[in-house]
Amino acid sequence: MGLEEKLPSGILLTSVEKLVNWSRKSSLWPATFGLACCAIEMMTSGGPRYDLARFGMEVFRASPRQADLMIVAGRVSQKMAPVLRQIYDQMPEPKWVLSMGVCASSGGMFNNYAIVQGVDHVVPVDMYLPGCPPRPEMLIDAILKLHDKIAHEPLGPRRAKALAGQKHELVASSVRFGK
Amino acid sequence: MTDPSSGPDSGGALPDQRRPAPTEAGPGVVKRGSFGANGSGDTSGFGGLVRRPWSPAPAERPYGEPFDEVTDALVAAYPGSGEAITKVVVDRGELTFHVRREHLVDLCRTLRDDPGLRFELCSSVSGVDYLGTPDRLHSVYHLTSMTYRRRLRLEVSVSTEDPHVPSVTSVYPTADWQERETYDMFGIVYDGHPALTRILMPDDWDGFPQRKDYPLGGVPVEYKGAMIPPPDERRSYT
Numbered sequence: 001m002g003l004e005e006k007l008p009s010g011i012l013l014t015s016v017e018k019l020v021n022w023s024r025k026s027s028l029w030p031a032t033f034g035l036a037c038c039a040i041e042m043m044t045s046g047g048p049r050y051d052l053a054r055f056g057m058e059v060f061r062a063s064p065r066q067a068d069l070m071i072v073a074g075r076v077s078q079k080m081a082p083v084l085r086q087i088y089d090q091m092p093e094p095k096w097v098l099s100m101g102v103c104a105s106s107g108g109m110f111n112n113y114a115i116v117q118g119v120d121h122v123v124p125v126d127m128y129l130p131g132c133p134p135r136p137e138m139l140i141d142a143i144l145k146l147h148d149k150i151a152h153e154p155l156g157p158r159r160a161k162a163l164a165g166q167k168h169e170l171v172a173s174s175v176r177f178g179k
Numbered sequence: 180m181t182d183p184s185s186g187p188d189s190g191g192a193l194p195d196q197r198r199p200a201p202t203e204a205g206p207g208v209v210k211r212g213s214f215g216a217n218g219s220g221d222t223s224g225f226g227g228l229v230r231r232p233w234s235p236a237p238a239e240r241p242y243g244e245p246f247d248e249v250t251d252a253l254v255a256a257y258p259g260s261g262e263a264i265t266k267v268v269v270d271r272g273e274l275t276f277h278v279r280r281e282h283l284v285d286l287c288r289t290l291r292d293d294p295g296l297r298f299e300l301c302s303s304v305s306g307v308d309y310l311g312t313p314d315r316l317h318s319v320y321h322l323t324s325m326t327y328r329r330r331l332r333l334e335v336s337v338s339t340e341d342p343h344v345p346s347v348t349s350v351y352p353t354a355d356w357q358e359r360e361t362y363d364m365f366g367i368v369y370d371g372h373p374a375l376t377r378i379l380m381p382d383d384w385d386g387f388p389q390r391k392d393y394p395l396g397g398v399p400v401e402y403k404g405a406m407i408p409p410p411d412e413r414r415s416y417t
Contacts, residue, residue, distance in 0.1 A: 079381045106400070111409050113388055113396030114380070 017155040024068070024094060025150040027056040028143075031067030031091065033084070035074030038101035041133040042073045050136035055143065064090040069146070070123070071139075075103035076116045088123045098127045098146060100139060105130055200270040205234025208311035232309070238269035245329050246274045252295035257286055275332040280344050283335055284371075287350040290322060290331070298322035298331055301351035304358050306365035310391035314338045318367050320347065320354075337367060346372040364389035 004013055034042050046052045046060065061067040064087045076084055088097070099119045102108035105128045107117030116122060126149065129142040154162050210230040241247050246269055254260045263282035268275040278286060290298040302321040309315050314336035322331045335344050346369035347354050358369045359378040366387035369375055377384060386393055397409025407413075 078384070079379070082381075107398070111395075111397035111400065113394075117398050 017158070018151075020155060021151045021153055024153075025147040028069050028096075028147070028150070029059050029061050029067050030057055030069045030071050031064045031087065032060045032062055033070050033072050033074075033087065035072070035076065035080065036103065038073035038104070038131075038133045041136055041139060042071060042100065045136040045139045050140060052140070052143070055140075055147070057143070064088075065092065067091055068094065069096050069098060071098045071100050072104040072119045072123075073100040075101075075108060075110055076119050076122065077114055078116060081116050081122050084119065085122050096126045096146060096150070097123050098129060098142060099125045100129045100131075100142070101134060102130050102132050108132060197272045200235040200238065200268065202233040203236045205232045206309035206312035206315070207232030232311070235268045235270035237266050242267070242269045242274070249274060249296065249329065249331065252293065253286075253290065256293040256296065257289045260286075273330070273332060275334055277334045277336070280335045280337065283333070284345050284347055284350060286333070287320070287322075287347045291350055296324065297326045298324045300325060301347065301353050301357075302330070304347070304354045304361055306361040306367055306389065308365060308389065308391045316342055316365055316367050316390075318344050318361060339366070342367050343370050344368070345370050346375075348372055363387070366390065 007013075034040075044050060046058060052058055057069075064070070068091070070088060070091060072084065088095070097119075099105045103110060103115065104119045105125075107115050109132070111117070119125060127142050127146045129138060131138050134142070153159075209232065211228065238246075242250060250267065257263065259282055263279055263286055264276045265279060266277035268277070287301075290296050300323040302323045303319075304321075305319050307317040307319060309317065316337050316339060318335045318337070320333040320335075322333065324330070337344055342365075344367055346358055348358065348369075349371065355373065356378060358372055359375060361367050362369060362372075362375055363377040363379050363384075364387060376382060380388065388396075395409055395411040397411070399406045399408050401407075
């Protein structure tokens with residue numbers, strides 16, 4: 001409170017939570033999961049006119065091991081669903097999923113045997129973006145809303161309190177599965 | 180195409196060959212109504228719609244210019260063509276041979292290799308399901324001759340109880356994945372295929388989706404407060 005007035009200029013104070021969340025959202029690297037037509041709009045968003053590089057997201061990592069955000073852009077068929085799950089599992093924590101377009105959000109216009117009716121049957125989704133396809137501006141809006149969500153993510157004791165009622169404990173896999 | 184000297188019954192701008200052939204009752208079931216509306220209660224008029232299955236009538240000799248040449252060359256090159264080819268159809272400028280499955284591979288080899296025929300390219304192998312007939316599954320081969328610039332269609336019919344057709348991959352290697360797709364979607368088993376597995380659906384899928392009695396498989400969708408059923412279950416008043 002009164003501490004900041006007494007410090008020399010050029011020093012900012014913040015909390016670890018705010019700093020970590022800010023660094024996570026400022027450089028959120030997407031994994032390429034462009035499946036169908038929405039992939040074209042995703043590519044356009046990365047292009048010069050609707051630049052994603054201004055948000056630090058121009059590097060679409062081909063390897064899921066280096067990615068934070070999986071943008072599921074396009075319809076997921078029954079044959080593709082296990083592949084999608086495997087790519088999601090290969091991403092390290094913290095990770096987020098943005099289902100882009102109506103086909104990824106709910107099956108879209110394809111209400112039939114071949115298409116998974118919503119990618120949330122396969123992976124947990126943090127942001128749903130409708131549209132067929134959503135314009136690049138809509139994708140950027142969804143990404144900014146996701147940035148907002150990441151910026152307000154509780155960490156530390158607030159997180160433990162927020163997740164208190166949930167079933168899984170945040171135990172490191174080396175501890176849970178180690179001898 | 181707009182020939183001012185053509186008579187009043189020339190069928191408009193279509194040249195003779197492109198005109199549709201006369202039809203006869205064809206394979207398949209009668210389709211009534213639209214979207215499952217039948218019985219009373221449907222005042223839209225869609226329930227009165229009746230579509231009877233039809234198919235082009237077998238063609239009489241002479242077939243028309245390029246088709247006669249092809250048929251004569253085939254009869255000369257393949258001695259068993261009398262029993263191999265059950266029906267010849269010339270419709271809208273396209274020639275179709277309905278073939279018995281035992282003769283399929285040899286006929287294809289002749290069509291590919293004979294200098295007068297030279298149908299080197301197998302453009303497509305696909306399937307059709309005429310629900311309601313005994314041999315309801317048809318395996319359709321589209322062959323293209325690049326030397327003579329013409330096309331041909333072969334059709335083989337099998338039933339669901341014995342859906343076996345010899346594979347033409349030994350003659351046309353391009354038919355490999357096409358036959359896998361036809362197997363996946365219709366259940367036509369191609370004997371002699373190097374690796375006949377599902378290609379579009381997951382490997383452990385049950386059923387053959389493009390058969391006419393396979394359901395669409397949609398889920399009801401909530402929209403503006405109501406649950407909208409999938410398209411094949413809508414407008415049913417019974």
